[in-house]
Amino acid sequence: MAFTAFSGNTKAVEQHPRRQGWVVLLLLAPGIAYMLLFFVAPFIQLALTALQAPAASGGIGQYVAALEFGNYWTALSEYWPHLVRSFIYALTATIIGLLISYPLAYLIGVKVRSKPMLQGILLILVVAPFFISMLLRTLAWKSILPSELIGTHFSVIFGLVYNFIPFMVLPMFASLQALDLRLLEAGSDLYASPVTTFRRVTLPLSMPGIVSGTLLSFIPMSGDYVVASREFLGGTSTAMIGNVIESNFLQTQNYPMAAALSIMLMVIILIMIATYVRKSGAEDLL
């Protein structure tokens, strides 16, 4: 699984799997029951809510079970700009994030590997943002950036890139840390230029980290509604799909609309991930 790269690299030891029905059941039952109850069932409920119709009483937030597939059409025709914008923001931010994170991960994982002390300090600096509320850090940018920039596409993408850099650096660091430096030496011994060595050796070997790093940031970015909201780095023209889902669910209580948008977001993301994983040749990493 690509995401395992996130937890660092621990060498797997040959295990001898056993069959012991009741022990497995005992170990799995509580956790799996929990996931069925609080992950699978809510998903089904979301899909059903997306098909609800307004109740005859007509009160706010009053809906009854129905098969109103038209909700999807209404959601799409009303909010397609937000959907498109979310994915453009998330894709742009992922690419910029990759360009900033990879050199940082390379610095920590390869360049300073011979100095464990420095490497430790740099790693701590990269994870430090995890310990300060993401909302406070985003607000800090609001007061650091010039006020003319706030509420623009630039400030939203800037904020998205910022918030997800550690999520990119860590998996990339994990795979670069595992890179055998002798391979790079071999490359230069065989008269490959540094660029060729990078392209033919380093890059392919760090692919697992790149795939999980970009996924770990692209997915949450596309559903984010903090950065783009008006109280933070967004403005009237920057609302993302997450902002729309939030306001439909929590403010106007249009549950079917919020649910239909959520399902669409999820389906589009799954299609994009599947394509990306296949294109990057990383199927076996998942």
Added chain:
Amino acid sequence: MKKFSLGKAFVPVVGAIGLIYLLLPIAHVILFSFNEKRGRNNIIWNGFTLANWQNPCGAPQVCTAFGNSIMVGLVSTVIATVLGTMIAIALVRYRFKFRSTISLLLFTPMATPEVVLGAGLAAQFLLAGVEKGLGTVILAHVMFCISYVVVAVKARVASLNPAIEEAGRDLYASPGQVFWRITLPMLMPGIIGAALLSFALSFDDFIITNFNSGTATTFPKFIYVSALKGVPAQANVLASIVLIGALLLVIIVQSVNISRQKKLATR
């Protein structure tokens, strides 16, 4: 004289810029915890004061929200760590039907945007007629923390050498003794790491919390709600305390690890 190489300088320079980009807002948050109060906002620098640090609970609701976040984080972490560790052991050590389905079930929450997880749970609670509050926040946090715990602990279980447990069994230890005296202690570093990750994720979660908290406040929700009229400097103080505490913890754990490794090396 050695020629200046653009290629050589590129990585350190871009890396340093990346680090400054990462750390600038943190410096800002800490700096503004010393900002003198004038009006409600904490956006413009008014002057240096220690007043906020002397009275971190001075702003209404800020410590209630902070306490709620710690409580939610602790309870969710304990539940998620226990359930996740059990699943991780089962997934690595045993072969059984639906094993890959179960792996997929645990992986999917990490590949789902939080807004979808939040809306789904909120829809579920709405249908079930459950009133939203800190309880529903905990139920939600345990759900997404389990996945991360499973991933982190699985890596540790996979690196355990089963021969050590076999040796225990050969010495007539009961299955319970093998588990409590060999397996669990050897898994501990992984479990502690998973628990810390889980606490950090829960403590900082806003999106799922916002959908499922009703009128209850957590620290991130407090910041979101007060963002419009100005976040009090006390929020910066509490956030800085968390950062300092976490960094100290990381440094202590690291130096214990290093000294332990040194000891092993000199043996």
